[in-house]
Amino acid sequence: MAKRSDEEEVKVLGFWVSPFVLRVQWALKLKGVDYDYVEEDIWGGKSALLLNSNPVYKKVPVLVHNGKPVVESLLILEYIDETWTHPGHRDSILPTDPYERAMVRFWAKFAEEKVLYGGYRAMCLSGEEQLNAANSVAESLEFLEGAVRGKKFFGGENIGYLDIALGWLAYMLEVWEEVGSMKIMNANKFPCLATWMKSFVNHPFIKDSLPPRDKMVHYFEERRKVLASK
Ligand SMILES: N[C@@H](CCC(=O)N[C@@H](CS)C(=O)NCC(=O)O)C(=O)O
Numbered sequence: 001m002a003k004r005s006d007e008e009e010v011k012v013l014g015f016w017v018s019p020f021v022l023r024v025q026w027a028l029k030l031k032g033v034d035y036d037y038v039e040e041d042i043w044g045g046k047s048a049l050l051l052n053s054n055p056v057y058k059k060v061p062v063l064v065h066n067g068k069p070v071v072e073s074l075l076i077l078e079y080i081d082e083t084w085t086h087p088g089h090r091d092s093i094l095p096t097d098p099y100e101r102a103m104v105r106f107w108a109k110f111a112e113e114k115v116l117y118g119g120y121r122a123m124c125l126s127g128e129e130q131l132n133a134a135n136s137v138a139e140s141l142e143f144l145e146g147a148v149r150g151k152k153f154f155g156g157e158n159i160g161y162l163d164i165a166l167g168w169l170a171y172m173l174e175v176w177e178e179v180g181s182m183k184i185m186n187a188n189k190f191p192c193l194a195t196w197m198k199s200f201v202n203h204p205f206i207k208d209s210l211p212p213r214d215k216m217v218h219y220f221e222e223r224r225k226v227l228a229s230k
Pocket of ligand 1: 015017018019020042058059060061071072073074
């Protein structure tokens with residue numbers, strides 16, 4: 001991995017299972033940027049560094065670059081892409097064409113709202129409410145199926161911004177399905193998405209970075225109980 005210059009500080013404040021944190025780590029790894037990782041206890045006690053770095057939301061991830069905090073994972077991806085552009089770092093993870101850039105940003109935002117938050121909500125619900133929520137996520141997957149059709153990755157031959165933004169879907173949705181006793185993904189209905197999921201989790205940059213499945217199941221079971229009790 002590329003070394004930072006001695007004066008350069010790159011720090012990620014994270015939490016092991018956060019899909020938002022992992023996408024930042026993937027982007028740094030793909031761009032060949034070396035960084036220090038600081039695990040935060042987000043439900044127990046957040047560090048002063050986190051509270052001071054993200055006073056508005058108090059959430060991870062935070063990227064601290066030479067003392068300057070950058071927050072919101074999708075914006076951090078853009079910051080990473082624009083900051084480490086010199087030789088030795090991978091080309092842009094965002095497409096160069098402005099129209100393509102606009103499109104990947106559109107899909108990333110769409111997937112965040114409809115699939116990530118929709119899927120998480122469905123996991124926490126039950127009965128008819130859950131069924132409706134799960135169906136609505138499945139309808140959204142249909143659009144993502146169209147966006148990846150005919151390509152290995154959303155980014156084409158290589159993993160790009162949208163793959164990184166959607167990467168959580170490839171390994172976490174099925175954990176949420178198990179925890180919520182529901183079914184959203186259907187490989188027969190979404191064959192291109194199913195193939196993408198396999199290619200993504202088996203990519204050399206990704207496969208060793210995923211949180212242990214059992215630990216994730218346990219964590220989300222606990223979160224579901226906490227959220228159901230509220
Ligand atoms: N939109 C934010 C979401 C970040 C987020 O929700 N982080 C969670 C961990 S998965 C967090 O820090 N939660 C702590 C809290 O809600 O207090 C991003 O993309 O960075």
